[in-house]
């Protein structure tokens with residue numbers, strides 16, 4: 455970069471206007487005006503042309519994006535907390551720093567997990583569809599009878615920032631008993647805030663919970679963490695909620711469990727290979743699906759953008775970016 459030249463920054467999707475304005479003010483910023491996911495070739499070209507590239511969850515940055523490059527890019531400022539779409543080891547080998555946007559989206563993502571839990575338990579999607587179809591014949595004691603949420607057991611897989619927010623909502627708002635399964639031991643005082651008990655296996659959690667909500671990262675390590683065997687361990691009538699990543703659940707096994715009525719229902723905000731949704735899921739009963747809305751509030755989407763800006767500012771000032779993940 456020539457001395458005093460502003461860093462060249464590429465934003466891979468459209469961002470909230472306030473953040474784009476700030477980026478244009480501070481950097482030589484370029485936006486993907488068509489707002490469609492970039493290809494591998496687009497990324498390879500970007501990595502040799504820009505000082506910073508700001509990708510997001512729809513950008514698959516696998517090894518083929520980085521292979522054999524001599525990049526100009528020094529930082530990938532991911533817009534989002536999950537970064538399993540980026541081959542961080544390949545980026546690091548090329549000396550590229552990777553950052554994410556934690557915390558600012560935890561509330562809203564937990565809200566969507568709670569929304570899915572309530573919607574599927576109380577058959578809200580079915581009810582709305584029936585009413586809009588003009589098929590509602592009136593109140594009756596046996597109409598769209600769902601499952602009570604208050605006082606039930608919620609099992610949380612992945613007790614990090616979002617998992618803990620989910621537990622707060624469920625425990626303090628709905629009197630739920632919280633079980634936790636986490637990769638590492640959770641501090642007792644953190645469990646005590648929501649009266650939670652940590653169990654030592656996913657199996658134990660599935661067997662003891664009325665509702666299971668997934669809040670771990672995606673990626674190869676957690677692919678099909680919820681598989682046919684673990685689904686079979688759920689209580690008959692139990693519910694599965696996934697706002698983590700699509701690949702965490704074996705979707706074919708989930709669709710079978712729903713279709714055969716082995717579990718009560720499921721709520722999904724994320725899908726393996728999204729935006730494609732597996733036909734088996736489309737056909738499955740007792741399933742509420744949302745198009746990856748976890749962080750989709752005006753306030754949060756702006757905060758995510760400004761969090762990326764904080765990381766860029768620190769990086770280009772020669773300081774450690776606060777949210778460095780690789």
Ligand SMILES: NC(=O)C1=CN([C@@H]2O[C@H](COP(=O)(O)OP(=O)(O)OC[C@H]3O[C@@H](n4cnc5c(N)ncnc54)[C@H](O)[C@@H]3O)[C@@H](O)[C@H]2O)C=CC1
Pocket residue numbers: 535536537556557559560563611612613614615616617635636637638669670671672675676679697698699723724746747748749750
């Ligand atoms: N639906 C949506 O729009 C959104 C989805 N997400 C997803 O939520 C994930 C979690 O975000 P945060 O809570 O901020 O991350 P975090 O890093 O604070 O928490 C993740 C937790 O999962 C645990 N974990 C990892 N693998 C595990 C396993 N196999 N079994 C049990 N626990 C495991 C970790 O130890 C950690 O405590 C993100 O990685 C992303 O994939 C995040 C934001 C929005």
Ligand SMILES: O=C(O)C(=O)CO
Pocket residue numbers: 511533534535536537559748749
């Ligand atoms: O931040 C993430 O990981 C998302 O999935 C979108 O906010």
